[in-house]
Amino acid sequence: MKRTIFFSILVLLIAVFMFVDEMAFAGTVEDVLPKASISASSSAGSAFVFDADSGRVFYSKNADAKRAMASTTKIATAITVIDNCQDLDAEVKIDKRAVGIEGTSIYLREGEVLTVRELLYGLMLRSGNDAAVALAIYTAGSVDEFATLMNKTAEKAGAENTNFANPHGLDNENHYTTARDLAKITAYALNNEDFAQIVSTKNIKIPSKEEGYRFLSNKNRLLSSLEGCIGVKTGYTSKAGRCLVSAAERDGLRVVCVVLNCGPMFEESAAMINAVYQKYKSYEILEPYKFVADIPLGNGETPTVQVYSKKGLTLPLTEEEYSKITTEYDLPEILSAPVKSGQVVGEVKVYYDKHLIFSEKIYTIDEVDSKLLKDKVKDILDKWEVLS
Numbered sequence: 001m002k003r004t005i006f007f008s009i010l011v012l013l014i015a016v017f018m019f020v021d022e023m024a025f026a027g028t029v030e031d032v033l034p035k036a037s038i039s040a041s042s043s044a045g046s047a048f049v050f051d052a053d054s055g056r057v058f059y060s061k062n063a064d065a066k067r068a069m070a071s072t073t074k075i076a077t078a079i080t081v082i083d084n085c086q087d088l089d090a091e092v093k094i095d096k097r098a099v100g101i102e103g104t105s106i107y108l109r110e111g112e113v114l115t116v117r118e119l120l121y122g123l124m125l126r127s128g129n130d131a132a133v134a135l136a137i138y139t140a141g142s143v144d145e146f147a148t149l150m151n152k153t154a155e156k157a158g159a160e161n162t163n164f165a166n167p168h169g170l171d172n173e174n175h176y177t178t179a180r181d182l183a184k185i186t187a188y189a190l191n192n193e194d195f196a197q198i199v200s201t202k203n204i205k206i207p208s209k210e211e212g213y214r215f216l217s218n219k220n221r222l223l224s225s226l227e228g229c230i231g232v233k234t235g236y237t238s239k240a241g242r243c244l245v246s247a248a249e250r251d252g253l254r255v256v257c258v259v260l261n262c263g264p265m266f267e268e269s270a271a272m273i274n275a276v277y278q279k280y281k282s283y284e285i286l287e288p289y290k291f292v293a294d295i296p297l298g299n300g301e302t303p304t305v306q307v308y309s310k311k312g313l314t315l316p317l318t319e320e321e322y323s324k325i326t327t328e329y330d331l332p333e334i335l336s337a338p339v340k341s342g343q344v345v346g347e348v349k350v351y352y353d354k355h356l357i358f359s360e361k362i363y364t365i366d367e368v369d370s371k372l373l374k375d376k377v378k379d380i381l382d383k384w385e386v387l388s
Helices: 002-025 070-084 116-125 129-140 143-157 179-190 193-199 265-279 373-387
Strands: 046-051 057-061 091-093 113-115 203-208 212-217 229-237 241-250 253-260 281-286 290-298 304-309 313-317 325-330 344-352 355-364
Touching (some): 046 265, 057 265, 070 116, 070 241, 113 116, 116 193, 116 203, 143 179, 179 193, 179 229, 193 229, 281 355
Antiparallel strands (some): 229 241
């Protein structure tokens, strides 16, 4: 009796240790890969540089400290407007509440008409605080209601230590973010084609009630000086200091850089982004919706069935890190018909130095019926039962 209990406990402990050991290998990319590093740094109060797609962090300094962020706020403003407006070419009649707003302006006049898109250009290229208020009122009815929408956008993007009180970024004790959160919001926004188009535009003209046109030049000078720069926003108030969110894309690697309260914001951001590209390269480890194999099919109306994985995996890695990546496929040698389309039949796993960093199920592409009479009869009965 005692021996039986002893062996039962032993088997249980072995199973637990095997489970814990397997769990130790599974984790996020950031958990498993070596801590990334670059040859540049920042004098900013807070700074954060990461890969917008995988989330791999290249540089972090006081990244979770809550800070004022000035007009980099307008990244959240723009994507909140885009997410909540069905037609960016809809006309907006400027409300008197949007006229004469403190700080930077595109000099809107009460009653003039611009489209949502034109106001977004005024918001992101010239940092118009009046454009921010006009868009907020149009989208949500008031600045306060729009701030609520902004906070929902931040939550959707994965921000955890952010609160928006206004759409323009003027100083407010209840208006703050972190370098990490702002990077996440930016990465989320850049996935939107309209947003990406607007923030990468260097110059444009939009209507003006009094002068015919407003000629807008983007304040982000990295668009002209940094290879692959795709945006996104400058900012300044006396409380926040000089702030910049910048992004670049080269050979499939999209880097977002945030510096808050940074004197040489353009120079340091460019140096950190360039340092990332000097060391890291984007590697497509697993192509999304990749055809994996033909699996032999027993008793099927076709001899094989094709299978595939849905999710892909692309990572920024050094050459040495890439050499330690391995991929394993767990697939049956043969399947029995019938099989349904989308049926799970296996799994693909990606390891870094034997540590699991990614797994994805493998599915059948097509539905294949059995050629056996009993299976055909069963299928007819099942369909008849559903119909009845």
